[in-house]
Amino acid sequence: MTLQEIDKNYVLQTYSRNYVNFVKGRNSVLYDADGKEYIDFGSGIAVCSVGHANPRLANAICDQASKLIHVSNLYLIEHQALLAKRLADLSGYDVATFFANSGAEANEGAIKMARKYGEVEGEVKRYKIITLEHSFHGRTITALKATGQESMHNYFGPFPDGFVYARDIRHVYDLIDDHTVAVMIELVQGEGGVQPMDKDEVRELASMLKREDILLVVDEVQTGIYRTGEVLASNLYEITPDIITLAKGLGGGVPIGAVMTTHKDILKIGEHGSTFGGNFLSTRAALEVLDILEEHKESGELDHMLLLFEKRLKHIASCNPAIFEKEVGVGFMRGLRVNEGYDAKDIIEAAFEEGVVVLKAGKNTVRFLPVLTITKEEMELGFERFERALSHL
Numbered sequence: 001m002t003l004q005e006i007d008k009n010y011v012l013q014t015y016s017r018n019y020v021n022f023v024k025g026r027n028s029v030l031y032d033a034d035g036k037e038y039i040d041f042g043s044g045i046a047v048c049s050v051g052h053a054n055p056r057l058a059n060a061i062c063d064q065a066s067k068l069i070h071v072s073n074l075y076l077i078e079h080q081a082l083l084a085k086r087l088a089d090l091s092g093y094d095v096a097t098f099f100a101n102s103g104a105e106a107n108e109g110a111i112k113m114a115r116k117y118g119e120v121e122g123e124v125k126r127y128k129i130i131t132l133e134h135s136f137h138g139r140t141i142t143a144l145k146a147t148g149q150e151s152m153h154n155y156f157g158p159f160p161d162g163f164v165y166a167r168d169i170r171h172v173y174d175l176i177d178d179h180t181v182a183v184m185i186e187l188v189q190g191e192g193g194v195q196p197m198d199k200d201e202v203r204e205l206a207s208m209l210k211r212e213d214i215l216l217v218v219d220e221v222q223t224g225i226y227r228t229g230e231v232l233a234s235n236l237y238e239i240t241p242d243i244i245t246l247a248k249g250l251g252g253g254v255p256i257g258a259v260m261t262t263h264k265d266i267l268k269i270g271e272h273g274s275t276f277g278g279n280f281l282s283t284r285a286a287l288e289v290l291d292i293l294e295e296h297k298e299s300g301e302l303d304h305m306l307l308l309f310e311k312r313l314k315h316i317a318s319c320n321p322a323i324f325e326k327e328v329g330v331g332f333m334r335g336l337r338v339n340e341g342y343d344a345k346d347i348i349e350a351a352f353e354e355g356v357v358v359l360k361a362g363k364n365t366v367r368f369l370p371v372l373t374i375t376k377e378e379m380e381l382g383f384e385r386f387e388r389a390l391s392h393l
């Protein structure tokens, strides 16, 4: 049996897979088993924040694995404590953090916190959570119900009650009632098609919610950890959410999720937990990722590359008006909206042939989520190949 046959026979087929066999990488470069080289503009869906095979991250993981990987949350975990402090210091928010293993799981934690808040704060029990259409919050039953894409709810009900979907931020106001406890949003919708929210609208919503004692939950699973150029997109939007969730880029590829909240004693001992969450390995990796990215930001290199990347993408959009409607996004979370008559899938395949990895988002957007430590040379090479792919369409 070939590897592909083994995969098809033994792995549950829930993904539409490209059967390339990647075997190694270096920063933005990936190599397959045939030695073909690719520029990675996807970074494992915003996960490989410090690049592939980052030597500092690899060393931290090896060193930690040779000492302790896991002891359970029954004991003090040095790096977990330090990571929680680091997240508070870097974000500038007065928060405490719970550690989970994924984005969906972080959002489940956030929803539990909100539900507890609605139970104990105020006269009537509040449980309703408003989310946005086209949002994406994960694949577990509750995170899926929170996801404002009805087509993804097929087959899996009955779901937990109490989720309602707003068309956009302005529509949130119409849905609030006495039972509303939280509004949960992405500041830049990722899976939904790279859609940034309007800053003034978000800031206005945040202050209204504060006045009404309704929690603002910001799902930063994709936008968090410098993806938008700031530590958190919440920093960029200049808001102070009640709860922020993180995952994707935080561990640089090691699974970790986090729920940060200003309501530090909303959950009591025994009310939430995780076997793996925040163990030695993942928190040590995340600390190293934050060290690397903080230095990268402080040096000015991150902001410099963000601007170059944006400029190049805008240029490609304006030079190919037949194919692309416009360039969208923030920081290193960007996309090209594809015009009717062209299919993002064909563009992604053509790019892949030329040796550049890009992703799809929403209905028809080509998505770019480069590694945050991308070099100028890698970027130029990637865009050269992308342009060559467009010329073959």
Ligand SMILES: *Cc1c(COP(=O)(O)O)cnc(C)c1O
Pocket: 101, 102, 103, 104, 105, 107, 136, 137, 138, 139, 186, 190, 191, 219, 220, 221, 222, 223, 247, 248
């Ligand atoms: C990817 C993503 C999730 C789900 O994360 P998993 O780790 O796959 O569970 C949730 N919210 C947003 C905004 C995401 O981009």
